[in-house]
Amino acid sequence: MLLDANTSMDLKIVSLISVGKHPTSGRARRAEQDGRAVELGLSVAEAGRGKQNLTVLHAGDSQQSALRSYAGMGLESVRVIQLRESADAVSPLTEYLRKHAPDIILTGVRAESGESSGMVPYLLAEKLGWPVVPRIANIVSIKEGVAEVLQALPRGQRRALTVRLPFIASVDNAAAEPRQSAFGPASRALIEQQQASSDADAVRSEWSELPARKRPKRLKVVKAKTAADRFKAATAKPQGSGGKVLKDEPVTEQAQAIFDLLLEEGVLR
Amino acid sequence: MTFEWLHPFLIATALLLAAVGAVRRVNLWRAGQPESVDFVAGLMAMPGRYLHDLHDIVERDKYMSKTHAATGGGFVLSLLLVILVHLFGVQSQILAWALLASLALMFIGAVFVFKRRLNPPSRLSKGPWMRLPKSLLAFSSAFFILTLPMAGVLPEVAGGLLLTIVLSIFIAMGLSEMLLGMTWGGPMKHAFAGALHLAFHRRPERFGGGRSTGLKPVALDQRVLGVQKPEDFKWNQLLGFDACVQCGKCEAVCPAFAAGQPLNPKKLIQDMVVGMAGGSDARYAGSPYPGKEVGQANGGPLLTITEGLIDPDTLWSCTTCRACVEECPMMIEHVDAIVDMRRFLTMETGSTPNKGAQVLDNLIATDNPNGNAPASRTNWAADQNLPLLRDLKETDVVFWVSDGAFDMRSQRILRAFVSLLKAANVDFAVLGDEELDSGDVARRLGDDATFQSLAKRNIAALSQYKFKRIVTTDPHAYHCLRNEYADFADGLFDNIEVLHHTTYLNELVQAGKLKLSRFKGGKVTYHDPCYLGRYNGEYEAPRELLRSLGIEIAEMERSGFRSRCCGGGGGAPITDIPGERRIADMRMEDVQTTGAELIAVGCQQCTAMLEGVVEPRPQVKDIAEILAGVLLEDEAENNVESQLEEAF
Ligand code: SF4
Ligand code: SF4
Numbered sequence: 011m012l013l014d015a016n017t018s019m020d021l022k023i024v025s026l027i028s029v030g031k032h033p034t035s036g037r038a039r040r041a042e043q044d045g046r047a048v049e050l051g052l053s054v055a056e057a058g059r060g061k062q063n064l065t066v067l068h069a070g071d072s073q074q075s076a077l078r079s080y081a082g083m084g085l086e087s088v089r090v091i092q093l094r095e096s097a098d099a100v101s102p103l104t105e106y107l108r109k110h111a112p113d114i115i116l117t118g119v120r121a122e123s124g125e126s127s128g129m130v131p132y133l134l135a136e137k138l139g140w141p142v143v144p145r146i147a148n149i150v151s152i153k154e155g156v157a158e159v160l161q162a163l164p165r166g167q168r169r170a171l172t173v174r175l176p177f178i179a180s181v182d183n184a185a186a187e188p189r190q191s192a193f194g195p196a197s198r199a200l201i202e203q204q205q206a207s208s209d210a211d212a213v214r215s216e217w218s219e220l221p222a223r224k225r226p227k228r229l230k231v232v233k234a235k236t237a238a239d240r241f242k243a244a245t246a247k248p249q250g251s252g253g254k255v256l257k258d259e260p261v262t263e264q265a266q267a268i269f270d271l272l273l274e275e276g277v278l279r
Numbered sequence: 280m281t282f283e284w285l286h287p288f289l290i291a292t293a294l295l296l297a298a299v300g301a302v303r304r305v306n307l308w309r310a311g312q313p314e315s316v317d318f319v320a321g322l323m324a325m326p327g328r329y330l331h332d333l334h335d336i337v338e339r340d341k342y343m344s345k346t347h348a349a350t351g352g353g354f355v356l357s358l359l360l361v362i363l364v365h366l367f368g369v370q371s372q373i374l375a376w377a378l379l380a381s382l383a384l385m386f387i388g389a390v391f392v393f394k395r396r397l398n399p400p401s402r403l404s405k406g407p408w409m410r411l412p413k414s415l416l417a418f419s420s421a422f423f424i425l426t427l428p429m430a431g432v433l434p435e436v437a438g439g440l441l442l443t444i445v446l447s448i449f450i451a452m453g454l455s456e457m458l459l460g461m462t463w464g465g466p467m468k469h470a471f472a473g474a475l476h477l478a479f480h481r482r483p484e485r486f487g488g489g490r491s492t493g494l495k496p497v498a499l500d501q502r503v504l505g506v507q508k509p510e511d512f513k514w515n516q517l518l519g520f521d522a523c524v525q526c527g528k529c530e531a532v533c534p535a536f537a538a539g540q541p542l543n544p545k546k547l548i549q550d551m552v553v554g555m556a557g558g559s560d561a562r563y564a565g566s567p568y569p570g571k572e573v574g575q576a577n578g579g580p581l582l583t584i585t586e587g588l589i590d591p592d593t594l595w596s597c598t599t600c601r602a603c604v605e606e607c608p609m610m611i612e613h614v615d616a617i618v619d620m621r622r623f624l625t626m627e628t629g630s631t632p633n634k635g636a637q638v639l640d641n642l643i644a645t646d647n648p649n650g651n652a653p654a655s656r657t658n659w660a661a662d663q664n665l666p667l668l669r670d671l672k673e674t675d676v677v678f679w680v681s682d683g684a685f686d687m688r689s690q691r692i693l694r695a696f697v698s699l700l701k702a703a704n705v706d707f708a709v710l711g712d713e714e715l716d717s718g719d720v721a722r723r724l725g726d727d728a729t730f731q732s733l734a735k736r737n738i739a740a741l742s743q744y745k746f747k748r749i750v751t752t753d754p755h756a757y758h759c760l761r762n763e764y765a766d767f768a769d770g771l772f773d774n775i776e777v778l779h780h781t782t783y784l785n786e787l788v789q790a791g792k793l794k795l796s797r798f799k800g801g802k803v804t805y806h807d808p809c810y811l812g813r814y815n816g817e818y819e820a821p822r823e824l825l826r827s828l829g830i831e832i833a834e835m836e837r838s839g840f841r842s843r844c845c846g847g848g849g850g851a852p853i854t855d856i857p858g859e860r861r862i863a864d865m866r867m868e869d870v871q872t873t874g875a876e877l878i879a880v881g882c883q884q885c886t887a888m889l890e891g892v893v894e895p896r897p898q899v900k901d902i903a904e905i906l907a908g909v910l911l912e913d914e915a916e917n918n919v920e921s922q923l924e925e926a927f
């Protein structure tokens with residue numbers, strides 16, 4: 011991690027965390043991607059002046075014990091915007107972030123429970139008017155107010171991007187695994203609670219939750235003759251064949267193309 | 280004699296300096312954490328503990344026990360008499376003769392110490408320890424000559440000045456080794472610290488043939504969890520480290536040391552002494568941690584141990600097999616110390632190596648180490664029709680299934696055991712999904728918080744029901760339930776018997792409840808699981824079971840309390856510290872020297888480790904499987920079951 015002296019002095023990072031859900035037991039836990047957001051935040055802060063530049067922020071219930079498993083990564087405190095269960099987190103978060111004006115906001119790609127829409131970074135970005143970098147794997151350097159980040163692409167590929175501070179990034183599973191959570195620091199960390207007014211999450215109130223089913227996978231018919239072909243079919247990245255890039259066409263035409271594709275794939279009937 | 284004042288002066292000075300040293304040494308120990316000890320009872324019991332418990336262990340090496348009895352006994356007696364005769368000048372021919380006799384005894388002992396040191400085995404430390412026999416000889420011979428006139432054997436002043444000078448040098452040499460060295464840190468320190476260690480031992484239950492193997496719980500609200508600096512040990516643990524005689528008995532039996540992993544229990548204890556007193560390990564003159572140079576380690580009472588004194592890999596290499604503790608003539612508790620330091624690494628720094636963090640996360644989130652769905656715990660028994668405690672509320676025997684429930688190989692052991700229970704018409708039931716991991720691995724990995732949470736919830740599950748016994752096929756769960764849960768169980772275990780399945784099956788067989796044919800197969804050897812043998816003292820039941828099948832056990836050289844670990848304990852397969860060889864391979868070599876075709880074991884972890892050794896190698900079977908294989912069944916339906924079993 012390269013930081014130049016100017017930015018590292020007062021670089022403020024906020025990692026947003028949610029309460030995860032273990033896939034087999036359904037218990038509350040440190041969410042895997044949010045854990046990575048904290049890990050990345052910690053490593054950027056450690057490369058700079060120290061952990062105090064990182065604020066780990068949760069909007070929800072401050073009594074939730076899973077928050078302690080983030081704290082066990084060596085945090086002195088976790089800040090919680092206390093919300094009712096039915097509350098929508100976006101506007102209190104926006105309010106907080108506007109007030110504290112961090113340089114980087116890190117989130118997971120999507121929550122492990124609840125709506126799990128992955129919309130939080132986008133909604134925040136929209137309200138704050140900041141850029142979003144989705145699915146990053148690492149922050150390589152921050153120099154003169156510009157960060158170089160690595161975006162994670164499928165099959166281990168990376169794309170280097172530069173983005174001007176401040177920005178929001180969602181952290182992909184390809185980022186460094188969160189460090190072990192230790193019981194001692196977890197139990198001693200301060201949970202700093204803040205009150206906030208919030209509106210009820212109208213969308214969520216209409217939903218009912220069911221255990222997720224695995225999405226059906228499209229069968230790939232491999233018409234390979236030789237072992238080498240089969241191997242290639244199994245490992246090689248499908249080169250987007252048959253796709254179309256619509257860039258300069260009118261919006262209606264672009265929408266029609268998407269609609270046609272969805273029909274063709276049987277997603278819409 | 281000229282210089283009549285010289286020798287009493289030397290003795291008095293040595294005693295005085297030794298006393299000063301003693302105060303300083305005691306202060307080093309007192310820097311440790313408080314631990315309440317019954318001082319008076321301990322001191323009263325000390326001679327008995329020395330003569331019986333300690334000597335019983337030394338007695339395993341006849342040469343050394345006789346040598347030590349002569350040297351040590353001779354020295355203690357001589358010292359008392361020297362003080363009377365030479366310091367206080369008590370004029371008594373009888374005392375003088377007694378002194379001559381005890382010095383002679385000491386001298387003979389010292390000659391044997393000297394002989395052992397001519398070509399010492401590698402486990403013994405060299406350095407100052409090579410000097411010790413010479414000092415012993417000097418002390419005993421010089422005082423012998425000095426005492427001769429008082430016994431009336433020699434006239435006064437034979438030999439004159441030269442002899443006096445030579446004698447004085449010998450006496451000074453002997454006194455400084457024997458008295459100053461005792462409290463200022465020479466080899467003889469073991470006598471001073473050892474005696475007090477015996478008196479104030481942290482596990483007094485071990486004396487008189489008892490057993491105390493359960494780890495002590497951590498108070499989870501402490502400032503620092505586990506041991507970060509030497510001062511975080513209990514004071515009597517520090518005292519215990521100081522008692523080490525560097526005999527290397529522990530080193531010789533340590534499986535991790537033999538495997539070339541960076542652990543040597545003797546060096547570990549010496550490093551604790553370095554840490555407690557401050558300084559470096561440069562003066563250590565024994566075998567190093569394999570692959571690590573001596574002289575690089577530095578420590579102090581207030582310094583973090585794992586930053587400079589001990590590499591965390593050293594701590595994570597230990598399989599907690601207790602072979603070292605079992606062999607240590609000074610009854611030092613290596614495993615306690617190692618786990619204490621692991622606790623700091625896991626609960627404070629979050630640095631459990633390799634798969635450690637993941638296993639602990641799984642234990643927290645799913646109550647089993649591999650993150651399986653908690654509700655799938657009884658899937659293995661879908662066809663077994665097992666009675667659930669939740670339905671029965673009351674039973675005779677609770678079958679503690681353990682995490683073997685999630686492992687295909689272990690499930691074969693579980694099935695075999697169930698078929699035996701059913702054949703013997705035992706009134707039993709299982710906890711089903713209410714059973715959680717015992718917490719063994721979490722505790723050995725230093726996560727006492729998770730252990731305590733699992734233990735408390737298991738206890739809560741158990742205490743809803745009425746039963747007399749818990750029987751388990753897993754020695755690790757057995758150890759937790761039997762020796763470690765009581766700290767959290769509020770008396771629940773006072774009226775409950777916890778048994779290993781071999782013990783229980785042996786009862787059933789001896790009572791004629793199981794009809795078994797004779798075993799038809801090749802040569803069989805038996806591997807003692809550490810957590811059954813050394814942790815719980817059960818060496819006999821598995822052997823009796825095998826004998827009752829007509830098996831004549833081809834014993835390995837290292838069996839019974841000397842059994843070599845399979846490498847699977849203490850979370851070692853999870854932390855997986857690299858060495859030159861694998862412990863399981865070495866154990867398989869032990870097996871192969873017996874020519875056995877089948878290894879009987881009593882532990883699913885041992886089964887997994889030994890079966891992990893590449894073929895060709897003898898077969899590995901749990902005793903329950905061997906028994907189920909020769910079970911004579913009368914009901915047709917049971918036959919179907921056993922055929923199914925064969926099919927696995
Ligand atoms: S710890 Fe015990 S067995 Fe090991 S060297 Fe010291 S006294 Fe001997
Ligand atoms: S418990 Fe076993 S592995 Fe650990 S130090 Fe002792 S002998 Fe070695």
